[in-house]
Amino acid sequence: MKNGYIDAMLYVMFSSFSFVFLDRLCGDISPVSALFIMSGIAILFFNLVTVRLLLKTYKACFLSPAIFFAMSAFLALDWVSMVYASHVADPFIAMAALFISLAIISFMIKFFRSRDIKDIISLIILIFSLIMLLLGYKERIGHNNILGVLLGAVAGIAFYGYITTSEKFAKKHKLTSLQVLATRFWVLLIGSAISIDYQQTITAFNSKLPALVLISFCSLIIPIYFNQQAIMKLGALKTSVIISLVPPVTYFFYIVSNHQYDALNTFICALITLALFLPTFSRCNS
Numbered sequence: 700m701k702n703g704y705i706d707a708m709l710y711v712m713f714s715s716f717s718f719v720f721l722d723r724l725c726g727d728i729s730p731v732s733a734l735f736i737m738s739g740i741a742i743l744f745f746n747l748v749t750v751r752l753l754l755k756t757y758k759a760c761f762l763s764p765a766i767f768f769a770m771s772a773f774l775a776l777d778w779v780s781m782v783y784a785s786h787v788a789d790p791f792i793a794m795a796a797l798f799i800s801l802a803i804i805s806f807m808i809k810f811f812r813s814r815d816i817k818d819i820i821s822l823i824i825l826i827f828s829l830i831m832l833l834l835g836y837k838e839r840i841g842h843n844n845i846l847g848v849l850l851g852a853v854a855g856i857a858f859y860g861y862i863t864t865s866e867k868f869a870k871k872h873k874l875t876s877l878q879v880l881a882t883r884f885w886v887l888l889i890g891s892a893i894s895i896d897y898q899q900t901i902t903a904f905n906s907k908l909p910a911l912v913l914i915s916f917c918s919l920i921i922p923i924y925f926n927q928q929a930i931m932k933l934g935a936l937k938t939s940v941i942i943s944l945v946p947p948v949t950y951f952f953y954i955v956s957n958h959q960y961d962a963l964n965t966f967i968c969a970l971i972t973l974a975l976f977l978p979t980f981s982r983c984n985s
Contacts, residue, residue: 703932707941710925715948717918718781718790719956720910728903730782733911735891736904738778738884740915745881756881759872766868770879771886773860778887780854788847791950792836795971796851797858798946799829802975804859828967828974836967876927884919943975 749756760767784793806821829848838844861883869879903911929938950968954960 703929703937704941706925706932707929707938710922710929711942711944711948713917713922713925714942714945715794715952717914717922718785718794718949719952720914720917728907729896729899730779730786731891731895732900732903733914734778734782734887735895735900736908736911737915737919738888738891740912741919742881742884742888744915744920745877745884749875749877749881752875752878753881755872756874756878759868759874759878760882763868763871766864766871767882768886770861770864770868771883773857773864774883775887775890777854777857777861779890780850780857784847784850784854787843787850788838789836789842789953791946791953791968792832792838792844792847793851793854794949795832795946795968796829796848797855798943798975799825799832799971800852800855801859802943803829804856824974828971831967831970835963837961837964876923880923940976944972946975947972 746753781793781797784796803822803825806825809815810819810822829852833844833848836844838847865879865883868874869876926938926942929941933941947968950964
């Protein structure tokens with residue numbers, strides 16, 4: 700059980716750090732080029748670690764092409780939205796909007812199933828925190844809060860779609876989480892390959908490869924492993940409580956990295972943390 704808490708916190712730390720680092724990385728290279736190289740690294744890694752199971756893995760893709768494509772497309776939309784959100788706005792805004800929209804969807808579905816008034820209260824708190832993020836957060840010069848929130852929200856919706864389709868895909872074909880991970884990046888790789896500037900991508904590959912490998916492992920590989928380990932040891936509900944700390948930890952890394960502390964932004968961060976943490980904690984203990 701204790702190891703499960705460590706796994707969940709490692710997921711929080713790696714995810715938060717990676718998006719702050721990604722914000723700086725994408726300041727130097729195109730987000731599409733970064734996505735192309737990072738998805739290629741992730742595909743190579745997950746296919747190598749599941750090499751003995753690849754026949755069964757890709758057979759499942761051909762047997763259920765619609766589910767496979769939906770899962771991969773949701774994942775691609777999630778990552779494109781998140782990378783561009785962290786490019787046009789603070790990484791905290793992107794992460795906060797993602798987790799808030801994901802929580803709103805979860806509580807809406809839960810309310811329609813249970814008709815519990817507590818779910819309505821949770822929804823009101825979450826929507827209010829989203830409005831505060833949109834209207835009150837002080838953006839850095841050159842950043843766009845509205846676009847960052849919208850892209851983060853799209854990423855959250857896409858992430859929910861990925862969760863549901865990947866679970867269905869894995870259960871239908873009795874695949875492990877690593878087998879699913881080996882297949883999920885192909886749409887992102889192919890989609891980014893269509894729209895990249897190849898000369899710029901080659902330059903980025905030659906000059907930024909160590910940083911791209913690091914960010915690929917910190918954002919696409921290591922956090923996924925620790926998140927899955929936490930779910931297996933703690934269960935989905937307890938894990939969801941802990942990973943709701945991703946936005947405030949992202950904010951902490953961001954202000955340390957940029958040396959830009961603002962009292963109002965910190966208050967909004969605390970409000971969003973409570974909006975995400977308390978309803979999920981209450982649901983976990985009900």
